[in-house]
Amino acid sequence: MGSIVQAPALTTQAMPFKVLVVGGSYGGLSAALNLQDLCSGLAPRCGPKPVEGAPVIETPQFNVDITIVDERDGFYHLIGSPLALADEDYAAKSWVRYEDVPAVSQSQNIRVLHGSVKSVDQTSKTATYLPHGLVSSPENTSTLSYDFLVAAAGLRRVWPVVPQSLRRKQFLFEAGDHIRAATTARHGVVVVGGGAVGIEMAAELKLVQPQLKVTLVHSRDKLLSSEPLPDEVKDKSLELLLEAGVGVRMSTRLDKTEEVVDEQGKKAVRVWFTDGESILADQVSLAVSRSVPSTEFLGVNETGVLDEEGYVKIQSSLAFPAETPNWSDHFAIGDLVKWSGIKRCGGAMHMGFFAGNNIHQRMIEIASGKEPAFLKLDEIPPMIGLAVGKKAVSYWPATGVSAGEDVSQAFFGDDLGFTICWNHLGLGNSQKL
Numbered sequence: 001m002g003s004i005v006q007a008p009a010l011t012t013q014a015m016p017f018k019v020l021v022v023g024g025s026y027g028g029l030s031a032a033l034n035l036q037d038l039c040s041g042l043a044p045r046c047g048p049k050p051v052e053g054a055p056v057i058e059t060p061q062f063n064v065d066i067t068i069v070d071e072r073d074g075f076y077h078l079i080g081s082p083l084a085l086a087d088e089d090y091a092a093k094s095w096v097r098y099e100d101v102p103a104v105s106q107s108q109n110i111r112v113l114h115g116s117v118k119s120v121d122q123t124s125k126t127a128t129y130l131p132h133g134l135v136s137s138p139e140n141t142s143t144l145s146y147d148f149l150v151a152a153a154g155l156r157r158v159w160p161v162v163p164q165s166l167r168r169k170q171f172l173f174e175a176g177d178h179i180r181a182a183t184t185a186r187h188g189v190v191v192v193g194g195g196a197v198g199i200e201m202a203a204e205l206k207l208v209q210p211q212l213k214v215t216l217v218h219s220r221d222k223l224l225s226s227e228p229l230p231d232e233v234k235d236k237s238l239e240l241l242l243e244a245g246v247g248v249r250m251s252t253r254l255d256k257t258e259e260v261v262d263e264q265g266k267k268a269v270r271v272w273f274t275d276g277e278s279i280l281a282d283q284v285s286l287a288v289s290r291s292v293p294s295t296e297f298l299g300v301n302e303t304g305v306l307d308e309e310g311y312v313k314i315q316s317s318l319a320f321p322a323e324t325p326n327w328s329d330h331f332a333i334g335d336l337v338k339w340s341g342i343k344r345c346g347g348a349m350h351m352g353f354f355a356g357n358n359i360h361q362r363m364i365e366i367a368s369g370k371e372p373a374f375l376k377l378d379e380i381p382p383m384i385g386l387a388v389g390k391k392a393v394s395y396w397p398a399t400g401v402s403a404g405e406d407v408s409q410a411f412f413g414d415d416l417g418f419t420i421c422w423n424h425l426g427l428g429n430s431q432k433l
C-alpha cells in the first residue's frame with residue numbers, strides 16, 4: 001500500500017456532501033473521522049499504515065459536512081462500564097463530552113447534535129431528529145437531509161450493564177450512587193449471568209473493592225455458555241475468576257429475592273437460587289443479556305432493511321440491502337448489523353473505517369463516474385479478549401487461547417482499553433498528520 005498525502009481536489013462541488021452519522025461511539029466516530037481524513041487527502045487513521053518510501057497514492061478531496069447525532073453528550077467508553085461502575089475516578093475518565101474531544105470539537109467538518117434520530121426516509125434521504133430533553137412532538141422535531149447515512153446506533157442495553165444517563169454530569173451521580181451502595185455492602189453483591197459482561201462486572205468489583213464478597217451465578221455448567229468459543233476459554237475464565245476471589249455458583253438460577261432485616265437490624269436481601277440454597281446480600285446486579293438493536297429509527301421489518309430481531313441486513317460493503325431505496329448511500333456498522341462474529345468494539349471501529357472508505361468511493365463515483373472500489377467485510381470468526389481482574393483471557397483463531405497479566409496489558413493497557421481506543425480513533429488530535 002502506498003502513502004496517501006494531500007492531493008488536489010478532484011472536483012469543485014458547489015455544495016459539500018452531507019453525511020449523517022447516527023450514533024457517536026466507536027463505530028460512528030470511526031466512520032466520521034476516517035471519512036474526514038480521506039476527504040482531506042490524508043491516510044485514513046484506522047487504515048493500514050502507509051509504507052515509508054512507497055509511491056504516493058493521491059486521493060481526491062471533497063468538501064464534506066458530517067453531522068453526528070448521539071443520545072449521549074459525549075464519547076462513552078462502553079467497554080469500561082464494569083470498572084466505571086466500581087470506581088468513581090475511572091467513571092470520570094470514561095465519559096468525555098464531545099466538546100472535550102479535540103478530534104471532534106476542533107474539526108471544521110464535524111458537528112455533533114445531542115439528541116435522538118427518530119426516523120429515516122431512505123427515498124427522500126431525510127431523517128427526523130429530536131433534541132435531548134424535549135418531549136417528542138412535531139414542533140420539537142426537525143428534519144436533517146443527507147447525501148449519505150451511517151447507522152451506528154449499537155444495541156440498547158439495560159442497567160446495570162451500562163449506565164442509562166445521557167449527560168456526563170448525571171452519569172457521575174448514577175455511577176457514584178451505585179458504587180457507594182456497593183462500598184457500604186456488608187453481606188456482598190450477587191452478579192447474575194456468567195456471560196462476558198457478568199464476568200467482567202464481578203471481577204472488576206472484586207478488584208477495586210477486595211473486602212467485598214462478590215458472587216457470580218450462572219445457569220449453565222460453563223461460563224460464556226452462549227458464545228461459540230472453545231471450552232478452554234470458558235474454563236480459563238472460571239479459573240481466573242476464582243483466582244480473583246469471586247465466588248462462583250454454576251448450574252443454578254436466581255429464583256427470587258426477599259427484603260429481610262439482618263441480625264444487626266439492618267436491611268438486606270435474601271437471594272434464593274433454584275437449587276433451593278440462599279445467601280444474604282446487599283445488592284443484586286443482573287447481567288443477563290437482553291440487548292436489542294437500537295434500530296427503531298429505521299422502521300419495522302416492512303422496509304426490508306432489518307431482520308426479524310431488528311439487526312440491519314448489510315451487504316459485505318456495509319451498504320443497506322440492495323432492494324431498498326438508495327441503498328448504496330446508506331451504510332450500517334458496529335453492533336447493530338447482522339454479521340458473523342462476537343460483537344466487539346474493535347469490529348465496530350474496523351467497520352467504521354470501511355464505511356468511511358466506501359462513502360469516499362461513492363463520492364468519487366458521483367464526481368467522476370469511476371466504478372467504486374469498495375472495501376468488503378469478510379466473515380468474522382469468533383474471537384474475544386476478556387478482562388478478569390488483573391488478568392485477561394483471549395481467544396484469537398490464529399493464536400488460540402492465552403491468559404495472564406501480559407494478555408491484560410496487551411488487550412486493555414492500564415485502563416480497560418480507554419487509551420487504546422482513544423488513540424486508535426485519534427480522538428486527542430485535531431487532525432491526523
Ligand SMILES: Cc1cc2nc3c(=O)[nH]c(=O)nc-3n(C[C@H](O)[C@H](O)[C@H](O)COP(=O)(O)OP(=O)(O)OC[C@H]3O[C@@H](n4cnc5c(N)ncnc54)[C@H](O)[C@@H]3O)c2cc1C
Pocket residue numbers: 022023024025026027028069070071072078079080081082115116117118152153154155157161162197200294297333334335336343344345346347348385386387
Ligand atoms: C459491559 C460491556 C463490556 C464490553 N467489553 C468489551 C471488550 O472488552 N472488548 C470488546 O471488544 N467489546 C466489548 N464490549 C462490546 C462493545 O462495547 C461493543 O461492541 C461496542 O460498543 C459497539 O460499538 P458501536 O459503536 O456499534 O455501538 P455503541 O457503543 O453501543 O454506541 C451506539 C451509540 O449510538 C447512540 N444512539 C443509539 N440510538 C440512537 C439514536 N436513535 N439516535 C442517536 N444516537 C443513538 C448511543 O447513545 C451510543 O452512543 C462490551 C460491551 C459491554 C456492554
